Amino acid sequence: MKAVVMAGGEGTRLRPMTANQPKPLLPVANRPIMEHVLRLLKRHGVTETVVTLQFLAALVRNYFGDGDELGMSLQYATEDVPLGTAGSVKNAADRLRDDRFLVISGDALTDIDLSDMIRFHRENGALVTIGLKRVPNPLEFGIIIVDDEGRVQRFLEKPTWGQVFSDTVNTGIYVMEPEVLDAVATGEPVDWSSDVFPALLERGAAIYGYVADGYWEDVGTHDSYLKAQADALSGKVELDVGGFELSPGVWVADSASVDPDAVLKGPLLIGDYAKVEAGAELREYTVLGNNAVVREGAFLHRAVVHDNVYLGPGAHLRGCVIGKSTDVMAGARIEENAIIGDECVIEAEAYVSSGVKVYPFKTIEAGAVVNTSVIWESRGQRNLFGPRGVSGLVNVEITAELCVRLASAYATTLRKGEYVVTSRDCSLAARALKRAVIGALTAGAINVLDLEAAPLPVTRFHTARESAAGGIALRTTPGDPQSVDIVIMDDRGADLPPAAQRKLERVFSRQEFRRAFPGEIAELAYPSRVFESYTHELLRNVGVEGVRDMKVVVDCAGGTSSLVLPTLLGRLGVEVLTVNARLDDVSPTETLAERRRDLQRLSELVSSSRAAFGVRFDPVGERIALVDEKGQLISEERALLVVLDLVAAERRGGQVALPVTTTRVAEQVCRFHGVQVQWTSTAQDALTSAAAGPDMIFAADGRGGFVVPEFSPAIDGLAAFIRLLGLVARTRLSLSQIDARIPEVKLLKRTVPTPWATKGAVMRSVIEAAEAEASAAEQGQRIDTTDGVRVTRDDGSWVLVLPAAAEPVTDLWAEAADMDGAQALIERWARIVEQAAG
Numbered sequence: 001m002k003a004v005v006m007a008g009g010e011g012t013r014l015r016p017m018t019a020n021q022p023k024p025l026l027p028v029a030n031r032p033i034m035e036h037v038l039r040l041l042k043r044h045g046v047t048e049t050v051v052t053l054q055f056l057a058a059l060v061r062n063y064f065g066d067g068d069e070l071g072m073s074l075q076y077a078t079e080d081v082p083l084g085t086a087g088s089v090k091n092a093a094d095r096l097r098d099d100r101f102l103v104i105s106g107d108a109l110t111d112i113d114l115s116d117m118i119r120f121h122r123e124n125g126a127l128v129t130i131g132l133k134r135v136p137n138p139l140e141f142g143i144i145i146v147d148d149e150g151r152v153q154r155f156l157e158k159p160t161w162g163q164v165f166s167d168t169v170n171t172g173i174y175v176m177e178p179e180v181l182d183a184v185a186t187g188e189p190v191d192w193s194s195d196v197f198p199a200l201l202e203r204g205a206a207i208y209g210y211v212a213d214g215y216w217e218d219v220g221t222h223d224s225y226l227k228a229q230a231d232a233l234s235g236k237v238e239l240d241v242g243g244f245e246l247s248p249g250v251w252v253a254d255s256a257s258v259d260p261d262a263v264l265k266g267p268l269l270i271g272d273y274a275k276v277e278a279g280a281e282l283r284e285y286t287v288l289g290n291n292a293v294v295r296e297g298a299f300l301h302r303a304v305v306h307d308n309v310y311l312g313p314g315a316h317l318r319g320c321v322i323g324k325s326t327d328v329m330a331g332a333r334i335e336e337n338a339i340i341g342d343e344c345v346i347e348a349e350a351y352v353s354s355g356v357k358v359y360p361f362k363t364i365e366a367g368a369v370v371n372t373s374v375i376w377e378s379r380g381q382r383n384l385f386g387p388r389g390v391s392g393l394v395n396v397e398i399t400a401e402l403c404v405r406l407a408s409a410y411a412t413t414l415r416k417g418e419y420v421v422t423s424r425d426c427s428l429a430a431r432a433l434k435r436a437v438i439g440a441l442t443a444g445a446i447n448v449l450d451l452e453a454a455p456l457p458v459t460r461f462h463t464a465r466e467s468a469a470g471g472i473a474l475r476t477t478p479g480d481p482q483s484v485d486i487v488i489m490d491d492r493g494a495d496l497p498p499a500a501q502r503k504l505e506r507v508f509s510r511q512e513f514r515r516a517f518p519g520e521i522a523e524l525a526y527p528s529r530v531f532e533s534y535t536h537e538l539l540r541n542v543g544v545e546g547v548r549d550m551k552v553v554v555d556c557a558g559g560t561s562s563l564v565l566p567t568l569l570g571r572l573g574v575e576v577l578t579v580n581a582r583l584d585d586v587s588p589t590e591t592l593a594e595r596r597r598d599l600q601r602l603s604e605l606v607s608s609s610r611a612a613f614g615v616r617f618d619p620v621g622e623r624i625a626l627v628d629e630k631g632q633l634i635s636e637e638r639a640l641l642v643v644l645d646l647v648a649a650e651r652r653g654g655q656v657a658l659p660v661t662t663t664r665v666a667e668q669v670c671r672f673h674g675v676q677v678q679w680t681s682t683a684q685d686a687l688t689s690a691a692a693g694p695d696m697i698f699a700a701d702g703r704g705g706f707v708v709p710e711f712s713p714a715i716d717g718l719a720a721f722i723r724l725l726g727l728v729a730r731t732r733l734s735l736s737q738i739d740a741r742i743p744e745v746k747l748l749k750r751t752v753p754t755p756w757a758t759k760g761a762v763m764r765s766v767i768e769a770a771e772a773e774a775s776a777a778e779q780g781q782r783i784d785t786t787d788g789v790r791v792t793r794d795d796g797s798w799v800l801v802l803p804a805a806a807e808p809v810t811d812l813w814a815e816a817a818d819m820d821g822a823q824a825l826i827e828r829w830a831r832i833v834e835q836a837a838g
Contacts, residue, residue, distance in 0.1 A: 001118070002096060003046045004089050006172070007034055007106035008054030008079060013221050015510060016341035016359040017321060022056045024106040025063060026219065027306060029232040029241045030271040030289055032063065033219055034106040036239050038070055044114040046102060047072045050095050052088040054079040084191040085172070090184040097181075103174040103192075105218075109228045111238040112173060112214035121175040124150065126208040128180055128197065131173030133216045136760055144170050146209040155198050167760025168209070171216050214238075222339060225321070229304050230285040233267035241269055253290075262294075271307070289324065303334075312348070320352075323360065332364075373511065384508060385501045387805065389487040391477055394429045398484050403436040407472065409508035410488060411444025413500070416520060418469035421489075423451040423459040425560055425620050427588035429484050430474035437472055437486075438524060445516035448524045453583065455560040455621030457716035458534045460493030462527065464712065465537075470496075475620050476588040493714050494688040531564045539571060541711040542722050546729035548573040551611045553627075554721075555602050558584030559619030564718060574725065577609055589619055599625060599633055607631030612728055613735050617717050623704035624717040626724075628735035640700045641669060641742045642735055643720070646727040647698045648673035654697035657690035660787050660800055661813050662702050663745045681787030682802065688713045747815040748822045752830055754810040754837045759803045762810060763789065765836035766801045766829070791829075797821055799829050810837070 011023030018026065024034035034051075041049060049072055053060055057078045067074030077092035089096070089103055100121070102114065112131060121129035130152065132144055145154040145168070170193055183200060184190050201207055215237035217228045231237050233249070243253040249266025252258055256270045261278035268282050271290035276282065279296035286300045289307040294300070296313050303317040311317070312330035319336035322328065326340055329348040334340065338352045341360035346352065350364045357373040364370055384390055390406060392398040414420070420441055424430035431453075438448050449466060451459055456473055463471035470489050477483035488496050488504070496504065507513070516522065554569075554576055556562035562581040569576050580598070590598070599616060606614035606627045614627035626634040626642070634642060641663070644656060648670055655676045658666055662679075670677050675697070680686045684701065691699040692713035699707035706720035707713060728735065754762055770783050770791045784790040788802030788811075797816035804811055810833050814826035 001046055001099060001101065002048045002050065003041050003102040003104060004092060004096065005034065005037060005041075005049055005051045005104055005106045006085060006088055007051050007060055008057070008082065008088055009105075009107050010055040011107065011220075012506065012510060014219075014225060016339055016357050017222075017225070017323060019341055019360050020056075021342075022060055023219075025059060026107070026225065027287075027289065028109055028219070028225075028228050029239065029269055029287060030307075031240075031242075033109055033228075034060070034064070035070070036109060037104060037106050038064070038067070038072060038074075039240060040111060040114065041102075041104070042070065042072055044118075046114070049073070050075050050077055050092045051106070052077050052079065052092055054082055054088070082189060083187070084189040084195075086184045086190040086192045086196045087188060090181055090186060090190070093181045093184075097178050100175060100177050103172075103176060105172040107220075108172060108216060108218050109232070109237060109239075110171070110173070110214060110216040112171070112212040112216055114173075117173070117210045117212065118175055120150070120210045121208065124208050125206060126175070127177050127200065127206045129175040129208045129210050130197070131171040131216075132168050132209045132211045133171050134167045134211070134761070134764070135169050136167070136758060137756060144168060144209050146211075150208045150210065152197075152201060152207040152209050155193060155201070167764045168211065171212065172218075173212075222321070222337060226285075226302065226304065226319070229287050230267075230302070233269060233285055233287070235267075242272075243269070295330075306342075329366070384505045385496070388477065388485040389495070391483060391485045393482055394433075394484050398433065398486065400433060400436040403433045403486070404440040405511060405513075406486065406488075406508060407437040407440035408444055408513040409504050409511075410470070410472070411441050411446045412507050412512070412514040413504055414446055414469045416445035416514075416516065417447065417522070419447045419449055419466060421449045421451060421459055421463040421466060421468050421471040423454040423456070423471075423473045425475040425588055426453050426558070426583040426585045427476045427481075427484070428585055430476065430588070433484060433486075434472075434474050437474070441472075442522040442524055443516060444514055445520045445522050447522040449527050450524060451527065451530050453560050453563065454530065455564055455718060456487065457621055457712070457714065457718050458530065458560075458564060460489060460714040460716070461534050461537070461712060462493075462530065463489050463491070464493035464714075465533075466527070473620075478589055478618065479591060481587065481589050492688070492692070493712070495685050497685045497689075498683070531567055535564065535568045535571070538568070538711055538719055538722060542708060542719060542726065544572055544722060544726045544729075547725045549575060550725060550729055551575040551577075551609065552725065553577045553579070553602060553605045553609060553611045553614040554581075555579045555598060555614070555616035556581045557590065557598065557617055557619050558582055558587060559617060559621060561617040561621035561718060564621070568718065568722065572722075572725070577605060577611065579605070599627070603627050603631040603633060613724075615721050615724070617721075618704070621717050622715055624706070624720055625704055626735065628739065630736050632736065634735065634739060636704050637663060637702055637745060637747070638739055638742070639704070640702050640706075641665060641745075642738050643700065643706060643724060643727075644698060645669050645673075645738050645742060646724070646731060648675040650727060650730065651675070651697045654695050655693070656697060657687055657693075657699035657707070659687060659701055660784070660790055661802070662700075663747045664796060664798065664815055665743050665745050668743060679784075679786055683787075684715070686787075687715075745815070746817065746819050746822050747813060748819070748826050750812045750814075750826050750830055751804075752810045752812065752833045752837065754803065754808055754833065756808050758837045759808075759810070762833055762836040763801070763803060766832060769829075769832050797825060799825050801829055801833060 007024040009023045011018035025032045143156040243251045246252045252270045253272040256274045258276045259278040262276045263281040268286040270288045274292045276294045277296045280294045280298045283301040285302045287304045292309045294311045298311045298315045300317045302319040304321045306324040308325045310327045314331045316333040320334045320338040323342035326344045328346045331349045332346045334352045335354040339357045345363040347366035349367045351369045353371045424434045473487045616625040626639045659682045680690045691707040696709040705715035708719040781793045790800040792798040799814040814822045816822040
């Protein structure tokens with residue numbers, strides 16, 4: 001039986017370690033990862049191997065040759081351009097036609113029992129067997145669902161937390177029959193998990209999943225690289241570390257020289273011809289490469305040191321990686337998660353801060369304190385994007401420097417000469433930081449259309465209408481005047497979808513930014529009649545019949561909606577009492593107490609003036625709060641139902657888009673008026689995408705955000721207000737009467753703390769419990785994985801378990817015919833989550 005080792009990976013996330021060598025040659029326990037893979041194949045009797053290459057192919061061929069030193073026979077298949085995981089194997093098809101073969105990645109560390117996997121494949125008569133492994137965080141992998149016999153039921157590539165319903169992921173190890181290659185196009189980029197396997201599954205092919213018990217680590221990030229080193233030293237993975245065990249856990253190569261007065265605390269590994277002088281201290285999880293020198297007084301803890309490195313007297317290394325042939329001089333300190341590339345010089349007493357990356361062939365001068373990465377690379381952040389975009393404390397987490405890097409990364413993802421719309425709220429911080437954004441965009445050959453201070457819906461509108469490639473808006477974080485949000489949009493004016501966010505994050509973390517030549521520096525322009533064009537289009541698309549002489553109270557919250565409302569309301573002939581209609585740059589957001597105070601004042605004004613209703617905008621005009629004609633505040637949940645009832649009653653058909661966390665009373669309202677519900681995930685881009693679909697009449701997120709699809713698919717408080725004016729004017733009922741006729745909601749929510757490392761296991765336990773309950777239940781129930789796991793019973797009660805994207809918690813919602821039923825339901829599933837979370 002032959003094997004195919006895929007070794008064409010560039011390993012961009014591992015730079016600068018992979019800046020000048022391919023990922024399969026990165027050493028783990030002083031041997032390239034691919035060498036460990038080849039040794040594993042040989043242990044299981046597979047000695048004939050085809051190696052697929054692309055990035056820096058010559059280095060791999062030169063290192064391994066024909067495989068004779070390992071007792072194997074190696075052949076190579078080189079791609080001129082990247083062909084994907086399946087395309088690279090197809091490129092070697094002429095050597096694989098005679099018998100089944102095994103495919104394995106050359107850059108993942110594993111000791112999976114390949115012989116047992118091959119047996120499993122043979123006994124099941126499978127066309128393809130996929131090696132599976134349970135992992136704590138499945139976000140970066142492809143999730144695969146199998147039945148009790150191991151047959152694959154479903155694939156899901158790189159899910160969001162809302163889509164995670166298992167922790168069983170694809171390891172990239174496959175046993176295949178040669179006929180599989182007929183399903184792969186020749187000379188085209190094709191992937192197994194996203195292209196070939198789903199197509200075969202649709203045709204009913206016998207695709208099985210083998211859940212492995214052995215060790216497997218995808219060495220794709222700096223954290224996973226350090227983890228793989230520690231696991232190798234701890235014996236968690238079966239591999240040959242070489243040398244002899246000087247004391248428990250302390251492995252030293254035969255040719256190494258270690259002074260008896262050196263302090264060694266294992267587990268650790270010292271490579272061939274390495275020298276450790278007296279007084280040096282090597283602590284747990286340290287790997288010292290071949291030919292490395294550690295002088296007296298040096299200290300290493302959890303440090304990975306590649307070959308031919310010199311560590312001077314008193315050098316201090318903790319939790320870092322040092323590339324080959326680098327010199328770290330006397331007294332230099334390198335902190336946690338710092339990565340030093342090959343052939344660098346860190347001069348005496350220099351200090352390299354945590355997370356800094358230094359590319360190959362650089363010199364850090366003596367005594368320098370380095371807090372940012374040198375040349376191209378910069379520290380990557382785990383969660384650059386949060387639920388409100390890129391957020392953080394002003395001049396602490398969100399600085400002008402970060403804005404420049406972020407805008408430069410965004411510009412790099414766009415074509416030169418394209419346009420981006422920018423805007424801000426009324427805060428001084430947003431004004432200053434936007435200037436940094438504009439400078440970086442124009443320096444990156446991106447033309448800027450600056451709206452200056454503008455409501456966020458207006459920015460989204462112009463981004464979609466101006467043939468722009470995207471937009472950036474800066475605003476104060478709701479409820480936190482010390483923080484700012486950077487909202488980045490695509491060409492629809494919608495928040496960047498997850499795939500685009502990941503692309504931008506990759507560029508941002510590598511900091512390989514494009515710069516324009518002097519003749520390509522882009523233009524900054526200020527579009528004219530911004531609010532007038534928005535107002536004209538809004539009134540042209542949204543019906544306002546009958547609104548003349550209506551009386552309403554409007555609170556602008558000192559935000560940018562006050563720039564648009566005078567023009568908008570002046571055309572309608574509406575009698576308006578307006579409060580807080582000014583730009584408040586001193587208090588650009590509001591605390592909870594201030595919000596309650598202003599809503600109370602709005603309620604009093606509505607009831608005393610006998611207005612039809614009152615509305616309060618958030619400071620950027622995106623979301624609204626409603627007060628009925630009696631001066632009663634309508635909760636966000638009830639406001640969704642009231643506006644939904646008004647829209648559905650008038651339209652008598654069509655579809656509405658609502659997140660899966662919405663009360664199912666919304667379904668009753670829609671059914672009464674002949675309207676269909678389309679459930680979406682809780683991500684705002686999902687709601688926007690659904691709202692852009694055909695026959696869509698309404699969408700809302702249940703948090704004061706409403707979409708008017710006939711005008712825009714984005715959440716827009718101004719458009720929602722204008723639409724509500726027309727709806728109330730044309731109905732015979734007041735808001736309080738509509739609210740009174742809608743059934744009471746019996747919906748509960750609970751949050752359960754869940755460590756990041758257990759989220760995948762939690763969701764696997766949840767879906768297993770749901771499936772077990774479904775098979776045992778006397779009355780039927782359905783399982784939906786649109787976002788998280790939702791279990792719906794025939795009596796209409798339901799529970800939703802959804803892992804939070806930005807926090808180590810799991811959110812639960814439950815609804816039933818009464819509060820007791822909802823309470824029992826949420827408590828039962830909260831216990832399941834708590835038990836799985838440990």
